[in-house]
Amino acid sequence: MTSEAIVNIGVLATMDDGEGPLGLRRDAAVVIEDGRVAWIGASADAPAADSSYDAAGAAMIPGFVDSHTHAVFGGDRSAEFDARMSGAPYTAGGIRSTVAATRGASTEELAARTRHLLDEALRQGTTTAEIKSGYGLDLDTERRLLEVAARFTEETTFLGAHVVAPEMADRRGDYVDLVAGDMLAAAAPLARWIDVFCEEGAFDVEETRRILAAGRDAGLGLRLHANQLTMSGAAALGVEMGAASIDHCTFLSDEDVDALAASDTVATFVPGAEFSTRQPYPRIERLRDAGATWALASDCNPGSSFTTSMPFCIALAVRDMGMTPSEAIRAATRGGAQALRRNDVGRVAVGARADLALLDAPDPVHLAYRPGVPLVDRVWRDGVATTSWEPRAS
Ligand code: NIG
């Protein structure tokens, strides 16, 4: 059993017990033992530990919980981004070019790419990441993508219903059968969640209902890409079916907001997608007033949001969605954990995983106040200070 005391933390944002919405504790220390938080208190009272790290008055937050990524893919779509920034619209169709590149990549090439993205995310403070399949769209490639995802995270999501596979474009009923049948059977042992892109150009509400129900019967939890491009009815469906999270929520009706507030479904916002598709940003006021729970995630993918940076998403949410800095930082940590129905991450509490990000800043507000500046100084994941993403030991 080894222990480390992190002392002289100027402001510790626990997302748990403490002052204000971030659960702040000042002049604090945290003791880590065997990958978990064993003690939190005043720095002056910190118990002896095997080693000690002096935070020198800086701010510390829990590692970010990025509850929505598509971090296994091949290829590059910078030309599509370039065209979009010159006026072309974003459509679901671009996914097909990534599908072609992904199918053509070896499993080891895909895994190397995913590792690179996760290392990049970790250095920006992310310690938990969900990863979806969805760029394979045939049984073998979807399984390969989930095998890669499962090397890196326990939060794996089967997204065979991203769009209809190109070779089955004129047989969409057969593709829905495949996703809800053999593909799901192959994916289920490797996935914790099932997700559907319920949108014009992807899957309609009835197809989505059927695929999600099949996933639930196979033991998977439900998540949903909902109301990204249109007011599609997906958000209401997700709440009705008890999804852990409905994601994007760029367009929500007042009824959707009320339904969310009355449920334990989390609304996950991905402002990197609005940024990269030049869509309007959703606003937070109605959710705040209604008392709904929300999260922030990167949506890291090569088409609509090629960022791994949760600090960037926080800055966007504050500047363009109307979140306060505290709301955005909480949404990127505790909110992400709630969207994944996890209690062991996203907060600094005795017994929780020792996933911590020390900032090169005196206050967590700097994450929004100093956009684009690499403020994450040191990251502990499972109690170990690290700059590379390893699978969790347990
Ligand atoms: O979350 N909305 C669907 N899927 C991705 C985009 C995928 C792509 O364009 O490659 C998203 O934005």
Ligand code: FE
């Ligand atoms: Fe997405």
